[in-house]
Amino acid sequence: MFARFSRALPRSQLAGPPIRPFYRYTATGLGASMWFWIFYKAKEDGPVLLGWKHPWDH
Structure with missing residues (x-):
């Protein structure tokens, strides 16, 4: 059943939109906190x- 989903996709289809570093580091810091x-x-x-x-x- 999962065989058809296991094929590797080209890197262009896996990459999302570019994310600004400020938002990436802010999200990482908030998640860690x-x-x-x-x-x-x-x-x-x-x-x-x-x-x-x-x-x-106590």
Whole structure:
């Protein structure tokens, strides 16, 4: 079924529109900060959400 989709396409068909470096670096930075925030909150709130610790126990 996937055999017809597995043929390699020419590079001209794979390339998207050119993206300005400012937008590419901004998107990368915002994406990285989002993941850092998610992992930070998981570290801080994860035990409470999983029931391993009560919120009032510090």
